Amino acid sequence: MTLLTVTNLSFSYHKSSTVFHDVNLSLEAGEVFTILGPNGVGKSTLLQCLCGLLTPTKGEISLNGQNISDFTHRQLARQVAIVPQNYHINSGITVMDYLLTGRTPYLSLLQMPTKKDHEIAEQYLTEFNLNTLKNRSFSSLSGGQQQLIAIIKSLLQEPKLLILDEPMAALDISRQYELLKLIKRLANKHIAILLTTHLPDHALMLNTKIGLLSTSGTLTTGSTDDLITKERLEELYKIPLNLTYLPELHRYTCQILI
Amino acid sequence: MSGCAFQSVFHNLLVSPDILGVSYGAAVGAASAILLGLGIWFTQLFAFICGIIAVSATLLIARIIHQRGTLIIVLAGIVVSGFMQALIGLLKYIADPDSQLQSIVYWQLGSLAKVDISSIIAVFPMLAIGAVILIFFRWHLTILSLGDQNAQTIGINVAFERLLIIGASTLLTAATVCLSGNIGWVGLVIPHISRLLVGDNTRRTLPIAGLVGALFLLIVDTLARSLSAGEIPLSILTGFIGAPLFIYILIKKKVRLN
Numbered sequence: 001m002t003l004l005t006v007t008n009l010s011f012s013y014h015k016s017s018t019v020f021h022d023v024n025l026s027l028e029a030g031e032v033f034t035i036l037g038p039n040g041v042g043k044s045t046l047l048q049c050l051c052g053l054l055t056p057t058k059g060e061i062s063l064n065g066q067n068i069s070d071f072t073h074r075q076l077a078r079q080v081a082i083v084p085q086n087y088h089i090n091s092g093i094t095v096m097d098y099l100l101t102g103r104t105p106y107l108s109l110l111q112m113p114t115k116k117d118h119e120i121a122e123q124y125l126t127e128f129n130l131n132t133l134k135n136r137s138f139s140s141l142s143g144g145q146q147q148l149i150a151i152i153k154s155l156l157q158e159p160k161l162l163i164l165d166e167p168m169a170a171l172d173i174s175r176q177y178e179l180l181k182l183i184k185r186l187a188n189k190h191i192a193i194l195l196t197t198h199l200p201d202h203a204l205m206l207n208t209k210i211g212l213l214s215t216s217g218t219l220t221t222g223s224t225d226d227l228i229t230k231e232r233l234e235e236l237y238k239i240p241l242n243l244t245y246l247p248e249l250h251r252y253t254c255q256i257l258i
Numbered sequence: 259m260s261g262c263a264f265q266s267v268f269h270n271l272l273v274s275p276d277i278l279g280v281s282y283g284a285a286v287g288a289a290s291a292i293l294l295g296l297g298i299w300f301t302q303l304f305a306f307i308c309g310i311i312a313v314s315a316t317l318l319i320a321r322i323i324h325q326r327g328t329l330i331i332v333l334a335g336i337v338v339s340g341f342m343q344a345l346i347g348l349l350k351y352i353a354d355p356d357s358q359l360q361s362i363v364y365w366q367l368g369s370l371a372k373v374d375i376s377s378i379i380a381v382f383p384m385l386a387i388g389a390v391i392l393i394f395f396r397w398h399l400t401i402l403s404l405g406d407q408n409a410q411t412i413g414i415n416v417a418f419e420r421l422l423i424i425g426a427s428t429l430l431t432a433a434t435v436c437l438s439g440n441i442g443w444v445g446l447v448i449p450h451i452s453r454l455l456v457g458d459n460t461r462r463t464l465p466i467a468g469l470v471g472a473l474f475l476l477i478v479d480t481l482a483r484s485l486s487a488g489e490i491p492l493s494i495l496t497g498f499i500g501a502p503l504f505i506y507i508l509i510k511k512k513v514r515l516n
Contacts, residue, residue: 048407051411052410052411053407053410053411072415073410073413073414073415074413076413077411077412077413078413080411081411081412082411084407084408087408089403089404089405089408090269090270090271090403091400091403091404091458092453092457092458093400093403093404093457093458093459094457094458094459097400097458097459097461098404101400101401101404101408101412102412104401104412104413104414105412105413110394110395112397112461113397137458157412157413
């Protein structure tokens with residue numbers, strides 16, 4: 001069964017300001033879907049609808065055939081996890097305590113994290129070679145470390161769908177490289193991943209199913225090869241650009257013509 | 259304990275339990291009882307009820323304005339507190355300056371002199387309910403302090419739990435204020451001392467804040483009765499001690515406030 005199905009989804013803040021309309025997309029387990037679009041077009045709004053933070057004006061979002069509005073907060077949190085664009089926190093809690101919050105969907109209302117939850121968190125820290133950060137305050141980590149810990153926290157929710165909102169935005173190129181590798185690694189573990197980016201090169205590097213979200217509020221879906229063309233990108237971003245094929249990498253790269 | 263809870267729920271370390279109007283509301287209740295010539299028992303009862311009414315008004319106003327997030331609750335609290343302050347001003351204005359005005363002013367400055375076993379027994383159920391709820395939810399307070407969206411996407415019913423915690427904290431605060439009058443700075447500073455001692459996880463800071471707060475007040479009350487022939491009102495001492503102590507904490511911890 002398809003993991004995520006979005007049918008005719010529309011969202012407006014008020015009657016006169018529609019952010020997007022008639023959005024359709026589907027995602028299987030282990031698939032990666034990249035939503036590409038300029039800043040401010042509504043990518044984050046779409047993601048917030050997908051994880052239940054916003055209620056769409058029209059349309060339906062289903063997980064394994066069930067409408068997400070039928071889920072409780074806890075049930076949804078076991079299926080979908082989101083790493084928001086801004087994960088800055090106003091607290092000095094330790095990395096371990098921060099990670100343990102990711103186990104909340106598996107705890108009853110008044111339950112504290114158990115020994116098993118600690119062990120699971122430790123396992124992930126070991127897998128990612130981050131054991132030394134365990135007792136450090138989350139706020140004292142670098143941006144890249146914070147993001148990685150935020151992703152691990154989401155993985156502790158054992159989601160079937162992981163949503164990443166502009167994960168590359170604040171990273172330098174070496175961190176971007178690490179993140180791209182991580183995304184591919186997670187997809188191999190059958191986690192469906194949906195991410196947004198405003199840079200065409202990220203989409204070209206990932207080479208996944210793509211959705212182009214335009215300023216008119218429509219989402220055009222397809223494969224990277226079909227959708228990422230010079231004409232479509234120029235229409236999306238309203239600036240002159242060029243696509244150059246790199247034979248050694250078997251993909252295109254995008255340049256702004258200035 | 260209420261201070262810890264409020265600082266988590268409102269994601270702001272400068273918040274104190276008075277922020278939603280409970281203290282000024284209680285002062286209006288006490289002043290009304292004093293003006294009506296009712297005894298100490300009624301003063302405590304009116305203070306308790308009016309404290310609860312003030313916070314209920316704050317929450318109702320915030321609900322009517324119907325915006326997401328905690329800022330609107332804080333703004334409504336400022337408005338209600340301001341209104342209550344004006345009411346107190348009016349009550350002081352019409353009070354008999356020879357007797358009633360003094361009583362109102364002294365009530366507002368705070369004292370444990372009139373607290374006896376029967377009044378403690380009377381408020382004990384409220385204290386117990388408020389404290390037990392906050393202790394049970396202390397781990398969720400840590401989660402809520404990480405941000406409302408974050409908390410919701412990991413399975414917390416944020417609106418419900420926030421209301422419950424505000425209710426429990428208000429019950430706790432109203433029950434103590436109705437006995438002792440306004441004792442400032444305790445709700446703001448003690449959570450910070452607690453964090454200095456045991457870190458930022460409310461799982462630990464909340465119960466410690468309860469103990470440290472009680473100890474602090476015992477010390478201040480002893481000082482109040484020993485430093486001069488009469489009993490110095492507690493707010494005066496907590497202000498003189500609390501304000502410099504808070505600056506010391508801010509410098510020492512380089513507390514991240516925003």
